[in-house]
Amino acid sequence: MLALMQYYLSKDFTVFLARSAEEALEVLQREQLHAVVSDQNLGDGLMGVDLLKRVSELQPHAARILVTASQKLEDAQKAINEARVNHFLTKPFTEQELKNTVGQAVHNAALVAIRDKMVHELKEQLGLRPAHKPATGRSSLSSTRIKTVEPRSPESRAASQSLIPESERLAFRDGLTGLYNHRYFQEALSAGLLSARRREQKLVLLLIDIDGFRHLNLTRGYAEGDKLLRRVAQLVTDLMEDPVTHARSDNSSEIAARYDWDVFGVVLCNADVERALHYAERLRKAVEELDFPEGTGAAVGAVTVSAGVAVFPDQARTEQDLVSAAERALRASKAAGPNRIFVAPKG
Template sequence: MLALMQYYLSKDFTVFLARSAEEALEVLQREQLHAVVSDQNLGDGLMGVDLLKRVSELQPHAARILVTASQKLEDAQKAINEARVNHFLTKPFTEQELKNTVGQAVHNAALVAIRDKMVQELKEQLGLRPAKPAAGRSPPSSTRIKTVEPRAPDARGGANQSLIPESERLAFRDGLTGLYNHRYFQEALSAGLLSARRREQKLMLVLVDIDGFRRFNLSRGYAEGDKLLRRVAQLVTELMEDPVTHARSDNSSEIAARYDWDVFGVVLCNADVERARTYAEKLRKAVEELDFPEGTGGGQGEVTVSAAISVFPDPARSEQDLISFAEKALRASKLVGPNRVVIATQG
């Protein structure tokens, strides 16, 4: 099984093969990894959970994937509690299941690396601590893997802001809305595209613009404008749910950010046009029905949004295409009229 996994994964990742827990620990000592995959039964009485627990201690940001034949809830709970395992591969699994699981884990790890880099840069700028790279460790690479799955950043922002460390908030959160800021959005979009290419999946970019926001600011005042931005940002994240089950998604591949002054950006990985359109229409309708200022009963219909959806890999082929096509579609839509959702076409 090891040789087969290496064959499938080496097409997209640099793979370090370890035939024992001892060899795996040697690799962990000399290489910086984004993911570690371990069978539950390692032989000689050793268990995969024990190895992954050591992984969580040595390289806490490395994703951890446990390969197991067990479907017992108590086994999964032990793996989650003791080794912080958040990805499982149940035997027998297909090549596609293996690639999807590892690909998602590496993508999550890349986002965590981006987050930590931004926090570290901010701390250095503020003089909180000097930059000290770990001795004997090479810098993280999204193409390096041993075995898989880090804790992903909260894709929502906005909620539970008091639980976010101040350094993290300053580094990649927008101060007004609590969503991710523009820089993190760009980094996450790049990571999402890399993952989508590897896994041959679609990626949707949704840009949401508050119609007539400048006029609203002038007539109501900037304080009310800030309240409106926060309220729309809240809706942007609340409505990021599965369109079939209507359950809130915890998938870190869904990133919501404040893209510009009155524009929000949403990245939906491994989603189709219908998923993006359903989300954008629900958001448009929710804003249209917004009673703002809240409690007045007379504000419905005063605030609206326009949204543009850009699709990778067709027609957009790159990050620049995704953004350019969405921005052009948004501008063209506003010339026709506000309060609508459009699909971006090439150019």
């Protein structure tokens, strides 16, 4: 099985093969990894959960995937509680299941690395510095792992402690809406496209603009404009749900961000144009039904949005082309609208 897994995964990833727990620990000491896949039965009385527990201690950013034939709930709970296992592969599994599981795990690990990198940079800007030098290694994760931080001077240590949780939020969140900021969005889009290529999946980019927002700011004031941005931002995230079950999506690779002043960006991974249109249409109707200003009932229908949709690889095959296609679709929507959704033509 090891040889087959290496064969299938080496097409898309750099794979380090370990035939025993001892070899695996040697690799963990030597290489910075994005994901570790372990069978539950390693022989010599050692279990995969034990190895993955060591992985969580040595390389907490690495995704942990347990291969098991057990479907018992208590076994899964133990793996999650003791080894912080992120993903499971149940035997027997197909090549596609293997690729999808590892691909999703690596993608999620990349998003965590992006966030940590941005937190690290912001802490430096706030006058905080790493207590230890970042680890070095072959993986890009090595440059983004965050160590314990201390203030530059003892006098500012107490005050700086209250800034650390806030700095983590400010590093990749928009202060007004709470959505991801533009820089994180761009980084996450790059990671999502890389994952989509590896897994041969589609990825959707939506750009959503509030119609007439500048005029609203001038007539009602910027405070009311900020309220509207927050309310639309809440709808943007609330409506990211499964199109069949209508359950709220917990997929961390689906990103909603404040793309520009009054423009929101949404990335839907492993989604097609039908999924995108379903989401965009529900959002358009929800905004159209907003009671704004809140509680008056006088302006229902006065606020609308226009949206542009582009799909990888249908409309574009590169990040720049995908963004350009979505922006052109949004401009076309605004020109024909307001209150419309346009899909970019196939490239």
